[in-house]
Amino acid sequence: EGAGSCAEVNLMPSDIVNFPMAEYADADVILVADIHRGGVFAQIIGTLHCLPQKYRDMVKGFIINRFRGDIALFKDGVEWIEKETGKRVLGVLPWYSHFKIDAEDSVEIENCLNLNDLRPDVPAIAVIRLPHIANFTDFHALSRINGLQVVYIDRPHHLNQFRAVILPGSKNTRADLEWLMQNFKKPLEAYARSEGHIFGICGGYQMLGEFVDDPDGLEGHPGKTDALGLLPVQTVLKAPKTTTRSQFEWEGKKGEGYEIHMGYTFLKGGIPMLDILSRNSNPCTDRDGCMLINKKIAGTYIHGFFDSSPVLSKWLEGLGLDLFCPDEGFTSLKEKSYALLRAHFESHVDLTHIL
Structure with missing residues (x-):
């Protein structure tokens, strides 16, 4: 990055992720400057002049x-x-508009639909905007469905206007759970009593249970945090972190996503939601998630749950929505977009001086 970061002189003595990482790996460095922000010449010249000579030479x-x-x-x-x-200037990358790739988390929040802009005649899904919300890409597939509104909310006003409320992943589950209990517990309980649909993904799934226990202090101080109690599950955070590409099946509909979470969740009631067919290409017969018998409240560890069109269609049908989902799943669409990004990069950057 040419706008700062790698040249923060006040942080450089304790920096371990920029030039020190490249130095440790004995790797060359390419400085990328964002001309859209303006001042591209100052970005480049200023960054170089803020660096010690050994980093400048890299x-x-x-x-x-x-x-x-x-x-x-x-x-x-x-x-x-x-x-x-x-x-050398190795290339100038033009602005692209013929494909779309996943945005950074902060960009996603900045561009989300405003609650005041909701159309009352179009069904809407709410995603609770947790303080440490993570994995925004889980909802891109929902956002591209015509005739459906997806909005992030941080206040529990009028939940009954939504066909479903989603609890997303979190970078700090227990901290976000405490915030959720303070701000959303009673409104979510009322929404559940009115037979509203509530769905949790990863950390959101854990928060729907009875408690989240962190005996080893993986997220801070050791301890147990009471959860919403909307699903009969209990979670214990334990190392190591689970990181898998996972294929699954939900009542005959197949999908693929990924898992990245700490610990385990134990069912004390309800029914498992998904059959896990494989993890990291290794066949298995595991179960994942939990769902109440009436299927109104459910949770899973699978990120990318909505990226498969058959799975997405089934979930929307459960909400009473008959909306068209493109035959091409969102996973396939993302792969094509990244292929276009690669072609775009290769056509404008001199790779002979990089590879």
């Missing part, structure tokens, strides 16, 4: 990112950068 070149307009008009800019720094 920078082998620059890439100018997010360029709008005619690249030919930036030819003089490229020449100036190369003359002033003595290093």
